[in-house]
Amino acid sequence: MRVVVDLNRCQGYAQCAFLAPDVFAMHGEEALLYDGQPDDTRRLDVLRAEAACPVKAITVEGAGATWAAEGAGVSDGG
Template identity: 85%
Template sequence: MRVVVDLNRCQGYAQCAFLAPDVFAMHGEEALLYDAQPDDIRRVDVLRAVAACPVRAITVEGAGGKWTADRVGVPHGA
């Protein structure tokens, strides 16, 4: 799956780093590092992170469907 974070929008709330720690990690107090192409087995974690982001900065696309921060309210495909 493919992921991108709009880091202009990101304000370092770190919800993604708690919900999908294999994909998102804080680097220092506020900066975020992430794997833009995590393994599909992380899909549920990543979709939870998308839904939990307070500023809706995470966009995800997966095989067989389109997923964006604006369209995913709750985790799908669980």
Template identity: 70%
Template sequence: MRIVVDLNRCQGYAQCVFLAPEIFRLSGEEALAYEPNPDDARRLQVQRAAAACPVQAILIDRLDGAERRVTS
């Protein structure tokens, strides 16, 4: 699994950080840092974090190469 975050769209609400702290973290006060290639065992956690993003800035790229935006 590959994660891509549109950092221009991200507003630093940090909902993803609360739901998947092993993957997403705040660097400084508002800069988001993240693990772009987390283990597939964390897929559900990452999907929930992406769905919680108020501005839908997180994309999850599946193993088959299909990219999709996760919406809540």
């Protein structure tokens, strides 16, 4: 699975770091650090983070079906 964050779009809301702390971490107030090739065991966390990002800055590739995020009951809030 591959994770790409558009850091130009990212506003540092930290939704991703909250939902998938093993993959995303805030460094200070604004800078986001992330693991671009997280373990597959983190798949659901990553998909939740992708779905929750208010600015849709997160792209996940090779995670299987994106319906998993929809099925995870994630709301699209800030």
